[in-house]
Amino acid sequence: MELRQLTYFLEVAKHKSITKASEALHISQPALSKMIKSLEEELDMTLIIRTNKTSELTDGGFIVMEYAQKVLSQIDEMSITLNDLTSLKRGSISIGLPPIIGSLYFPSVMAEFHKKYPNISINITEYGAAKVVKGVEESEFELGVAVLPVDENEFNIYPIVEDEMKLLIHFNHSLANRDVIYLHELKNEEFIFYHEDFALHDIMWKKFIAEGFEPKILFKSSQWDFMSEMVGANLGVTILPESICNRVENKQVKIMNLEPVTPWNLAVITKKNKYISYAARTFIEFFL
Incomplete structure:
Protein backbone atom coordinates (compact mmCIF):
# COMPACT_ATOMS: atom_id res chain seq x y z
CA MET A 1 0.00 0.00 0.00
CA GLU A 2 1.29 3.41 -0.99
CA LEU A 3 0.65 6.78 0.62
CA ARG A 4 -0.32 8.08 -2.81
CA GLN A 5 -3.11 5.52 -2.99
CA LEU A 6 -4.53 6.76 0.31
CA THR A 7 -4.19 10.40 -0.76
CA TYR A 8 -6.08 9.76 -4.00
CA PHE A 9 -8.71 7.69 -2.21
CA LEU A 10 -9.36 10.49 0.30
CA GLU A 11 -9.76 12.99 -2.54
CA VAL A 12 -12.44 10.80 -4.14
CA ALA A 13 -14.18 10.37 -0.77
CA LYS A 14 -14.09 14.13 -0.26
CA HIS A 15 -15.60 15.01 -3.64
CA LYS A 16 -17.76 11.87 -3.95
CA SER A 17 -16.79 11.96 -7.60
CA ILE A 18 -13.98 10.45 -9.66
CA THR A 19 -14.32 13.33 -12.12
CA LYS A 20 -14.02 16.12 -9.55
CA ALA A 21 -11.24 14.32 -7.68
CA SER A 22 -9.22 13.86 -10.88
CA GLU A 23 -9.58 17.57 -11.64
CA ALA A 24 -8.43 18.50 -8.10
CA LEU A 25 -5.47 16.11 -8.34
CA HIS A 26 -4.63 17.13 -11.93
CA ILE A 27 -4.56 13.56 -13.19
CA SER A 28 -6.72 11.74 -15.72
CA GLN A 29 -9.88 9.93 -14.66
CA PRO A 30 -8.61 6.56 -15.97
CA ALA A 31 -5.40 6.93 -13.99
CA LEU A 32 -7.32 7.78 -10.81
CA SER A 33 -9.78 4.93 -11.33
CA LYS A 34 -6.85 2.55 -11.82
CA MET A 35 -5.24 3.74 -8.58
CA ILE A 36 -8.48 3.20 -6.61
CA LYS A 37 -8.98 -0.19 -8.22
CA SER A 38 -5.45 -1.30 -7.24
CA LEU A 39 -6.14 -0.26 -3.62
CA GLU A 40 -9.36 -2.26 -3.59
CA GLU A 41 -7.59 -5.29 -5.03
CA GLU A 42 -4.87 -5.04 -2.43
CA LEU A 43 -7.43 -4.89 0.38
CA ASP A 44 -9.68 -7.44 -1.38
CA MET A 45 -12.69 -5.23 -0.75
CA THR A 46 -14.88 -2.78 -2.65
CA LEU A 47 -14.39 0.70 -1.21
CA ILE A 48 -16.38 2.87 -3.63
CA ILE A 49 -19.69 2.26 -5.41
CA ARG A 50 -19.45 4.06 -8.74
CA THR A 51 -22.48 5.45 -10.57
CA ASN A 52 -22.80 7.86 -13.46
CA LYS A 53 -23.14 10.88 -11.16
CA THR A 54 -21.48 10.01 -7.87
CA SER A 55 -19.05 7.74 -6.06
CA GLU A 56 -20.30 6.55 -2.65
CA LEU A 57 -18.21 4.88 0.03
CA THR A 58 -18.99 1.39 1.21
CA ASP A 59 -18.76 0.43 4.89
CA GLY A 60 -15.22 -0.70 4.19
CA GLY A 61 -14.57 2.59 2.40
CA PHE A 62 -15.52 4.58 5.51
CA ILE A 63 -13.09 2.54 7.62
CA VAL A 64 -10.27 3.04 5.11
CA MET A 65 -11.09 6.77 4.99
CA GLU A 66 -10.86 7.02 8.79
CA TYR A 67 -7.49 5.29 8.97
CA ALA A 68 -6.13 7.04 5.89
CA GLN A 69 -6.87 10.41 7.51
CA LYS A 70 -5.01 9.30 10.63
CA VAL A 71 -2.02 7.99 8.67
CA LEU A 72 -1.67 11.10 6.52
CA SER A 73 -2.17 13.32 9.56
CA GLN A 74 0.70 11.49 11.30
CA ILE A 75 2.87 11.91 8.20
CA ASP A 76 2.16 15.65 8.19
CA GLU A 77 2.93 15.84 11.91
CA MET A 78 6.18 13.95 11.35
CA SER A 79 7.21 16.42 8.65
CA ILE A 80 6.45 19.36 10.92
CA THR A 81 8.39 17.78 13.78
CA LEU A 82 11.38 17.06 11.57
CA ASN A 83 11.28 20.61 10.31
CA ASP A 84 11.19 21.82 13.92
CA LEU A 85 14.27 19.73 14.66
CA THR A 86 16.24 20.99 11.69
CA SER A 87 15.26 24.58 12.46
CA LEU A 88 16.01 23.94 16.18
CA LYS A 89 12.52 24.84 17.40
CA ARG A 90 12.75 21.72 19.55
CA GLY A 91 15.27 19.11 20.62
CA SER A 92 17.43 17.96 23.50
CA ILE A 93 21.11 17.38 24.22
CA SER A 94 22.67 15.02 26.76
CA ILE A 95 26.09 16.09 28.03
CA GLY A 96 28.58 14.44 30.37
CA LEU A 97 30.51 17.11 32.25
CA PRO A 98 33.27 16.86 34.89
CA PRO A 99 32.40 19.03 37.94
CA ILE A 100 35.74 20.84 37.94
CA ILE A 101 35.27 21.83 34.30
CA GLY A 102 31.60 22.72 34.53
CA SER A 103 31.98 25.62 36.90
CA LEU A 104 34.76 27.15 34.80
CA TYR A 105 33.51 27.33 31.26
CA PHE A 106 29.93 26.24 30.91
CA PRO A 107 27.61 28.60 32.83
CA SER A 108 28.07 31.53 30.42
CA VAL A 109 28.00 29.28 27.35
CA MET A 110 24.82 27.57 28.54
CA ALA A 111 23.15 30.92 29.19
CA GLU A 112 24.01 32.25 25.73
CA PHE A 113 22.95 29.02 24.00
CA HIS A 114 19.63 28.94 25.88
CA LYS A 115 18.97 32.55 24.97
CA LYS A 116 19.45 31.78 21.27
CA TYR A 117 17.72 28.35 21.31
CA PRO A 118 15.18 28.50 24.18
CA ASN A 119 13.36 25.31 23.15
CA ILE A 120 16.42 23.07 23.26
CA SER A 121 16.68 21.25 26.58
CA ILE A 122 20.15 20.43 27.92
CA ASN A 123 20.51 17.45 30.23
CA ILE A 124 23.80 17.53 32.14
CA THR A 125 25.27 14.66 34.14
CA GLU A 126 28.34 15.39 36.24
CA TYR A 127 31.00 12.68 36.23
CA GLY A 128 34.75 12.63 36.49
CA ALA A 129 36.37 13.07 33.07
CA ALA A 130 37.37 9.40 32.84
CA LYS A 131 33.78 8.35 33.47
CA VAL A 132 32.51 10.90 30.96
CA VAL A 133 34.65 9.27 28.26
CA LYS A 134 33.16 5.88 29.13
CA GLY A 135 29.65 7.39 29.09
CA VAL A 136 30.14 8.77 25.57
CA GLU A 137 31.64 5.46 24.42
CA GLU A 138 28.61 3.56 25.76
CA SER A 139 26.17 6.14 24.31
CA GLU A 140 24.98 7.35 27.70
CA PHE A 141 25.65 10.88 26.43
CA GLU A 142 25.74 12.41 22.98
CA LEU A 143 28.49 14.80 24.02
CA GLY A 144 31.12 14.80 26.70
CA VAL A 145 33.85 17.14 27.85
CA ALA A 146 37.08 15.21 28.31
CA VAL A 147 40.68 15.79 29.25
CA LEU A 148 42.98 14.94 26.35
CA PRO A 149 44.31 12.64 25.18
CA VAL A 150 41.47 10.26 24.30
CA ASP A 151 41.38 7.52 21.69
CA GLU A 152 41.09 9.25 18.30
CA ASN A 153 39.91 6.00 16.72
CA GLU A 154 36.87 5.95 19.01
CA PHE A 155 35.95 9.63 19.27
CA ASN A 156 35.51 12.81 17.28
CA ILE A 157 37.52 15.46 19.11
CA TYR A 158 36.77 19.20 19.20
CA PRO A 159 39.47 21.01 21.27
CA ILE A 160 38.19 23.87 23.44
CA VAL A 161 40.82 24.67 26.11
CA GLU A 162 44.63 24.55 26.34
CA LEU A 266 40.06 19.88 27.10
CA ALA A 267 37.84 18.87 24.21
CA VAL A 268 34.23 18.14 23.44
CA ILE A 269 34.02 14.54 22.27
CA THR A 270 31.41 12.48 20.43
CA LYS A 271 31.44 8.81 19.55
CA LYS A 272 32.59 8.09 15.99
CA ASN A 273 30.14 6.53 13.54
CA LYS A 274 27.16 7.49 15.70
CA TYR A 275 24.32 9.81 14.71
CA ILE A 276 24.56 13.19 16.43
CA SER A 277 21.38 15.26 16.65
CA TYR A 278 20.98 18.66 15.00
CA ALA A 279 20.79 20.24 18.45
CA ALA A 280 24.05 18.62 19.59
CA ARG A 281 25.87 19.58 16.39
CA THR A 282 24.65 23.15 16.78
CA PHE A 283 25.87 23.19 20.40
CA ILE A 284 29.35 22.05 19.34
CA GLU A 285 29.53 24.77 16.68
CA PHE A 286 28.23 27.33 19.20
CA PHE A 287 30.80 26.35 21.82
CA LEU A 288 33.69 26.42 19.37
Whole structure:
Protein backbone atom coordinates (compact mmCIF):
# COMPACT_ATOMS: atom_id res chain seq x y z
CA MET A 1 0.00 0.00 0.00
CA GLU A 2 1.29 3.41 -0.99
CA LEU A 3 0.65 6.78 0.62
CA ARG A 4 -0.32 8.08 -2.81
CA GLN A 5 -3.11 5.52 -2.99
CA LEU A 6 -4.53 6.76 0.31
CA THR A 7 -4.19 10.40 -0.76
CA TYR A 8 -6.08 9.76 -4.00
CA PHE A 9 -8.71 7.69 -2.21
CA LEU A 10 -9.36 10.49 0.30
CA GLU A 11 -9.76 12.99 -2.54
CA VAL A 12 -12.44 10.80 -4.14
CA ALA A 13 -14.18 10.37 -0.77
CA LYS A 14 -14.09 14.13 -0.26
CA HIS A 15 -15.60 15.01 -3.64
CA LYS A 16 -17.76 11.87 -3.95
CA SER A 17 -16.79 11.96 -7.60
CA ILE A 18 -13.98 10.45 -9.66
CA THR A 19 -14.32 13.33 -12.12
CA LYS A 20 -14.02 16.12 -9.55
CA ALA A 21 -11.24 14.32 -7.68
CA SER A 22 -9.22 13.86 -10.88
CA GLU A 23 -9.58 17.57 -11.64
CA ALA A 24 -8.43 18.50 -8.10
CA LEU A 25 -5.47 16.11 -8.34
CA HIS A 26 -4.63 17.13 -11.93
CA ILE A 27 -4.56 13.56 -13.19
CA SER A 28 -6.72 11.74 -15.72
CA GLN A 29 -9.88 9.93 -14.66
CA PRO A 30 -8.61 6.56 -15.97
CA ALA A 31 -5.40 6.93 -13.99
CA LEU A 32 -7.32 7.78 -10.81
CA SER A 33 -9.78 4.93 -11.33
CA LYS A 34 -6.85 2.55 -11.82
CA MET A 35 -5.24 3.74 -8.58
CA ILE A 36 -8.48 3.20 -6.61
CA LYS A 37 -8.98 -0.19 -8.22
CA SER A 38 -5.45 -1.30 -7.24
CA LEU A 39 -6.14 -0.26 -3.62
CA GLU A 40 -9.36 -2.26 -3.59
CA GLU A 41 -7.59 -5.29 -5.03
CA GLU A 42 -4.87 -5.04 -2.43
CA LEU A 43 -7.43 -4.89 0.38
CA ASP A 44 -9.68 -7.44 -1.38
CA MET A 45 -12.69 -5.23 -0.75
CA THR A 46 -14.88 -2.78 -2.65
CA LEU A 47 -14.39 0.70 -1.21
CA ILE A 48 -16.38 2.87 -3.63
CA ILE A 49 -19.69 2.26 -5.41
CA ARG A 50 -19.45 4.06 -8.74
CA THR A 51 -22.48 5.45 -10.57
CA ASN A 52 -22.80 7.86 -13.46
CA LYS A 53 -23.14 10.88 -11.16
CA THR A 54 -21.48 10.01 -7.87
CA SER A 55 -19.05 7.74 -6.06
CA GLU A 56 -20.30 6.55 -2.65
CA LEU A 57 -18.21 4.88 0.03
CA THR A 58 -18.99 1.39 1.21
CA ASP A 59 -18.76 0.43 4.89
CA GLY A 60 -15.22 -0.70 4.19
CA GLY A 61 -14.57 2.59 2.40
CA PHE A 62 -15.52 4.58 5.51
CA ILE A 63 -13.09 2.54 7.62
CA VAL A 64 -10.27 3.04 5.11
CA MET A 65 -11.09 6.77 4.99
CA GLU A 66 -10.86 7.02 8.79
CA TYR A 67 -7.49 5.29 8.97
CA ALA A 68 -6.13 7.04 5.89
CA GLN A 69 -6.87 10.41 7.51
CA LYS A 70 -5.01 9.30 10.63
CA VAL A 71 -2.02 7.99 8.67
CA LEU A 72 -1.67 11.10 6.52
CA SER A 73 -2.17 13.32 9.56
CA GLN A 74 0.70 11.49 11.30
CA ILE A 75 2.87 11.91 8.20
CA ASP A 76 2.16 15.65 8.19
CA GLU A 77 2.93 15.84 11.91
CA MET A 78 6.18 13.95 11.35
CA SER A 79 7.21 16.42 8.65
CA ILE A 80 6.45 19.36 10.92
CA THR A 81 8.39 17.78 13.78
CA LEU A 82 11.38 17.06 11.57
CA ASN A 83 11.28 20.61 10.31
CA ASP A 84 11.19 21.82 13.92
CA LEU A 85 14.27 19.73 14.66
CA THR A 86 16.24 20.99 11.69
CA SER A 87 15.26 24.58 12.46
CA LEU A 88 16.01 23.94 16.18
CA LYS A 89 12.52 24.84 17.40
CA ARG A 90 12.75 21.72 19.55
CA GLY A 91 15.27 19.11 20.62
CA SER A 92 17.43 17.96 23.50
CA ILE A 93 21.11 17.38 24.22
CA SER A 94 22.67 15.02 26.76
CA ILE A 95 26.09 16.09 28.03
CA GLY A 96 28.58 14.44 30.37
CA LEU A 97 30.51 17.11 32.25
CA PRO A 98 33.27 16.86 34.89
CA PRO A 99 32.40 19.03 37.94
CA ILE A 100 35.74 20.84 37.94
CA ILE A 101 35.27 21.83 34.30
CA GLY A 102 31.60 22.72 34.53
CA SER A 103 31.98 25.62 36.90
CA LEU A 104 34.76 27.15 34.80
CA TYR A 105 33.51 27.33 31.26
CA PHE A 106 29.93 26.24 30.91
CA PRO A 107 27.61 28.60 32.83
CA SER A 108 28.07 31.53 30.42
CA VAL A 109 28.00 29.28 27.35
CA MET A 110 24.82 27.57 28.54
CA ALA A 111 23.15 30.92 29.19
CA GLU A 112 24.01 32.25 25.73
CA PHE A 113 22.95 29.02 24.00
CA HIS A 114 19.63 28.94 25.88
CA LYS A 115 18.97 32.55 24.97
CA LYS A 116 19.45 31.78 21.27
CA TYR A 117 17.72 28.35 21.31
CA PRO A 118 15.18 28.50 24.18
CA ASN A 119 13.36 25.31 23.15
CA ILE A 120 16.42 23.07 23.26
CA SER A 121 16.68 21.25 26.58
CA ILE A 122 20.15 20.43 27.92
CA ASN A 123 20.51 17.45 30.23
CA ILE A 124 23.80 17.53 32.14
CA THR A 125 25.27 14.66 34.14
CA GLU A 126 28.34 15.39 36.24
CA TYR A 127 31.00 12.68 36.23
CA GLY A 128 34.75 12.63 36.49
CA ALA A 129 36.37 13.07 33.07
CA ALA A 130 37.37 9.40 32.84
CA LYS A 131 33.78 8.35 33.47
CA VAL A 132 32.51 10.90 30.96
CA VAL A 133 34.65 9.27 28.26
CA LYS A 134 33.16 5.88 29.13
CA GLY A 135 29.65 7.39 29.09
CA VAL A 136 30.14 8.77 25.57
CA GLU A 137 31.64 5.46 24.42
CA GLU A 138 28.61 3.56 25.76
CA SER A 139 26.17 6.14 24.31
CA GLU A 140 24.98 7.35 27.70
CA PHE A 141 25.65 10.88 26.43
CA GLU A 142 25.74 12.41 22.98
CA LEU A 143 28.49 14.80 24.02
CA GLY A 144 31.12 14.80 26.70
CA VAL A 145 33.85 17.14 27.85
CA ALA A 146 37.08 15.21 28.31
CA VAL A 147 40.68 15.79 29.25
CA LEU A 148 42.98 14.94 26.35
CA PRO A 149 44.31 12.64 25.18
CA VAL A 150 41.47 10.26 24.30
CA ASP A 151 41.38 7.52 21.69
CA GLU A 152 41.09 9.25 18.30
CA ASN A 153 39.91 6.00 16.72
CA GLU A 154 36.87 5.95 19.01
CA PHE A 155 35.95 9.63 19.27
CA ASN A 156 35.51 12.81 17.28
CA ILE A 157 37.52 15.46 19.11
CA TYR A 158 36.77 19.20 19.20
CA PRO A 159 39.47 21.01 21.27
CA ILE A 160 38.19 23.87 23.44
CA VAL A 161 40.82 24.67 26.11
CA GLU A 162 44.63 24.55 26.34
CA ASP A 163 45.95 24.86 29.89
CA GLU A 164 48.67 23.54 32.18
CA MET A 165 48.93 22.30 35.76
CA LYS A 166 50.17 24.47 38.64
CA LEU A 167 51.18 23.70 42.21
CA LEU A 168 49.23 25.21 45.11
CA ILE A 169 51.09 25.53 48.42
CA HIS A 170 50.65 27.49 51.64
CA PHE A 171 52.34 30.90 51.51
CA ASN A 172 54.56 29.91 54.49
CA HIS A 173 55.74 26.72 52.78
CA SER A 174 59.51 26.31 52.55
CA LEU A 175 59.29 26.31 48.74
CA ALA A 176 57.09 29.41 48.51
CA ASN A 177 59.96 31.74 47.62
CA ARG A 178 60.93 29.77 44.52
CA ASP A 179 60.00 30.62 40.91
CA VAL A 180 59.74 27.01 39.78
CA ILE A 181 59.15 23.77 41.70
CA TYR A 182 60.35 20.47 40.27
CA LEU A 183 57.94 17.59 40.64
CA HIS A 184 60.49 15.29 42.29
CA GLU A 185 60.87 17.86 45.09
CA LEU A 186 57.33 17.02 46.23
CA LYS A 187 58.24 13.45 47.23
CA ASN A 188 57.69 14.06 50.94
CA GLU A 189 54.66 16.33 50.65
CA GLU A 190 51.12 15.37 51.66
CA PHE A 191 48.64 15.85 48.82
CA ILE A 192 45.02 16.87 48.60
CA PHE A 193 44.27 14.73 45.57
CA TYR A 194 41.50 13.84 43.12
CA HIS A 195 39.16 10.87 43.18
CA GLU A 196 40.07 7.92 40.96
CA ASP A 197 37.32 8.60 38.40
CA PHE A 198 38.91 11.94 37.51
CA ALA A 199 41.28 12.06 34.55
CA LEU A 200 43.60 14.28 36.58
CA HIS A 201 44.13 11.43 39.03
CA ASP A 202 45.74 9.17 36.42
CA ILE A 203 47.53 12.00 34.63
CA MET A 204 49.33 13.22 37.73
CA TRP A 205 49.85 9.76 39.24
CA LYS A 206 51.76 8.71 36.12
CA LYS A 207 53.82 11.89 36.38
CA PHE A 208 54.77 11.09 39.97
CA ILE A 209 55.68 7.51 39.12
CA ALA A 210 57.88 8.79 36.28
CA GLU A 211 59.66 10.95 38.86
CA GLY A 212 60.31 7.91 41.04
CA PHE A 213 57.70 8.12 43.84
CA GLU A 214 54.08 7.63 44.77
CA PRO A 215 52.35 10.68 46.29
CA LYS A 216 51.23 10.65 49.90
CA ILE A 217 47.49 11.24 49.77
CA LEU A 218 45.94 13.04 52.74
CA PHE A 219 42.49 13.81 51.29
CA LYS A 220 40.63 13.10 48.05
CA SER A 221 38.04 15.47 46.64
CA SER A 222 36.12 16.39 43.49
CA GLN A 223 35.77 20.08 44.43
CA TRP A 224 38.58 22.44 43.48
CA ASP A 225 37.46 25.10 45.98
CA PHE A 226 37.64 22.58 48.85
CA MET A 227 41.06 21.43 47.67
CA SER A 228 42.43 24.97 47.59
CA GLU A 229 40.94 25.76 51.01
CA MET A 230 42.70 22.72 52.46
CA VAL A 231 45.95 24.11 51.10
CA GLY A 232 45.08 27.47 52.63
CA ALA A 233 44.66 25.71 55.99
CA ASN A 234 48.20 24.34 55.55
CA LEU A 235 47.04 20.72 55.47
CA GLY A 236 48.94 19.80 52.32
CA VAL A 237 49.60 20.75 48.70
CA THR A 238 47.63 20.17 45.53
CA ILE A 239 47.99 20.50 41.76
CA LEU A 240 45.25 22.11 39.68
CA PRO A 241 44.85 23.58 36.18
CA GLU A 242 45.95 27.21 35.86
CA SER A 243 42.46 28.37 34.85
CA ILE A 244 41.16 27.02 38.17
CA CYS A 245 44.08 28.50 40.09
CA ASN A 246 43.15 31.90 38.70
CA ARG A 247 39.88 31.65 40.63
CA VAL A 248 41.44 30.86 43.98
CA GLU A 249 40.93 33.87 46.28
CA ASN A 250 42.48 32.49 49.48
CA LYS A 251 45.42 34.77 50.33
CA GLN A 252 47.10 31.94 52.22
CA VAL A 253 47.60 30.02 48.97
CA LYS A 254 50.49 30.58 46.61
CA ILE A 255 50.42 29.31 43.03
CA MET A 256 53.70 27.96 41.69
CA ASN A 257 55.07 26.91 38.30
CA LEU A 258 55.82 23.21 37.95
CA GLU A 259 58.48 21.39 35.98
CA PRO A 260 58.13 19.32 33.94
CA VAL A 261 55.11 21.16 32.54
CA THR A 262 51.95 19.03 32.48
CA PRO A 263 49.39 20.13 29.88
CA TRP A 264 45.67 20.11 30.70
CA ASN A 265 43.82 20.26 27.41
CA LEU A 266 40.06 19.88 27.10
CA ALA A 267 37.84 18.87 24.21
CA VAL A 268 34.23 18.14 23.44
CA ILE A 269 34.02 14.54 22.27
CA THR A 270 31.41 12.48 20.43
CA LYS A 271 31.44 8.81 19.55
CA LYS A 272 32.59 8.09 15.99
CA ASN A 273 30.14 6.53 13.54
CA LYS A 274 27.16 7.49 15.70
CA TYR A 275 24.32 9.81 14.71
CA ILE A 276 24.56 13.19 16.43
CA SER A 277 21.38 15.26 16.65
CA TYR A 278 20.98 18.66 15.00
CA ALA A 279 20.79 20.24 18.45
CA ALA A 280 24.05 18.62 19.59
CA ARG A 281 25.87 19.58 16.39
CA THR A 282 24.65 23.15 16.78
CA PHE A 283 25.87 23.19 20.40
CA ILE A 284 29.35 22.05 19.34
CA GLU A 285 29.53 24.77 16.68
CA PHE A 286 28.23 27.33 19.20
CA PHE A 287 30.80 26.35 21.82
CA LEU A 288 33.69 26.42 19.37
